[in-house]
Amino acid sequence: RVDRIVFASSNHAIGFHPVGAVLDADSPQRPDSLYGVSKAFGEDLARYYVDKFGMDIAALRIGSALPEPNNIRALSTWLSFPDLFRLITACIEAPHFGYAVLYGASDNDNLWWDNTKMSHVGYLPEDNAADWRRRILPGADPRDPDDPATKFQGGFYCSPGYMNRRYVIVDPRRPGEWSQEHVLRRWAYNVDHAFWLTQLDDALAAYAAV
Numbered sequence: 172r173v174d175r176i177v178f179a180s181s182n183h184a185i186g187f188h189p190v191g192a193v194l195d196a197d198s199p200q201r202p203d204s205l206y207g208v209s210k211a212f213g214e215d216l217a218r219y220y221v222d223k224f225g226m227d228i229a230a231l232r233i234g235s236a237l238p239e240p241n242n243i244r245a246l247s248t249w250l251s252f253p254d255l256f257r258l259i260t261a262c263i264e265a266p267h268f269g270y271a272v273l274y275g276a277s278d279n280d281n282l283w284w285d286n287t288k289m290s291h292v293g294y295l296p297e298d299n300a301a302d303w304r305r306r307i308l309p310g311a312d313p314r315d316p317d318d319p320a321t322k323f324q325g326g327f328y329c330s331p332g333y334m335n336r337r338y339v340i341v342d343p344r345r346p347g348e349w350s351q352e353h354v355l356r357r358w359a360y361n362v363d364h365a366f367w368l369t370q371l372d373d374a375l376a377a378y379a380a381v
Contacts, residue, residue, distance in 0.1 A: 175227040177262045178217050182234050182248060182274070182284075183207035186325020190247075194324075196272040196288040203325030214272070221270040229262040229292065232284070233275035240300040243308055244326045247281040251298035254278075261294040268292055280304075283324055 186203025188194055200211040210232075217228040234248035235241075236255050250258075254277045262273070268291060274284035277298040286294060314321045319329040 173226070175263070176217065176220075176229075177259055178213055178228055178230045180214050180230040180232050180272075181207065181210040182232050183325050183328050184210040184214060184232060186323060186328055188283075188324050189322060190283065190324055192324070193283060193285055194274070195285045203323060203328045204331075207325065207328065218270050227265075227268055227271075229268070229271045229273060231258060231262070231273055231275045234284075236275065240303045240307060243312060243314065246300045246304055246307060247276075247279055247283050248324075248326075249277055249279055249298075249300040250275045251277050251296075254296040254298050257296060258294050261292050265292045 187201035202208045214230045234250045235245040236250045240249040278296040280301040319333045320327045323329040
């Protein structure tokens with residue numbers, strides 16, 4: 172019989188919340204990708220097993236689990252390996268808690284996530300990404316504030332396929348799908364894939380001038 176599960180969910184289950192919003196255990200899912208959708212489904216399945224069978228399941232919305240923060244976003248999302256160990260240990264050793272959503276992040280100064288409602292689980296992080304802030308961000312933030320990878324908590328997971336009134340993501344691997352009005356402006360990088368990120372208003376104006 173299995174009475175408790177620690178489920179590795181992801182911050183990408185809530186990645187389309189805007190940067191600056193402080194989320195807690197009751198914040199709604201807003202997945203930023205199909206990967207995030209799969210994690211949101213896992214959380215819902217966990218909720219079902221808790222309600223149906225009385226299990227204890229902790230859904231960990233893990234941030235950037237790395238030896239050290241490696242970019243500006245990670246100043247908010249970093250989870251050190253020792254704190255990851257503390258988080259999992261707390262979830263294993265805590266008294267009965269039913270269903271729990273916890274954010275997997277260290278005690279970062281710029282943290283977007285609040286675990287206060289799950290304090291009974293006993294996770295107490297000790298590390299802080301601020302120790303690397305001067306190296307990662309020695310001056311002003313150079314990122315485009317309108318870039319979806321900057322605007323939303325999910326970072327570059329929000330970029331591929333993103334479209335709203337101002338922005339269009341163009342995949343250069345399928346150029347036949349796009350008309351020449353999509354004037355290419357700059358790159359947005361997603362791990363090993365690169366996508367052209369264009370500002371639609373500028374693109375239309377440039378096309379009209381041809």
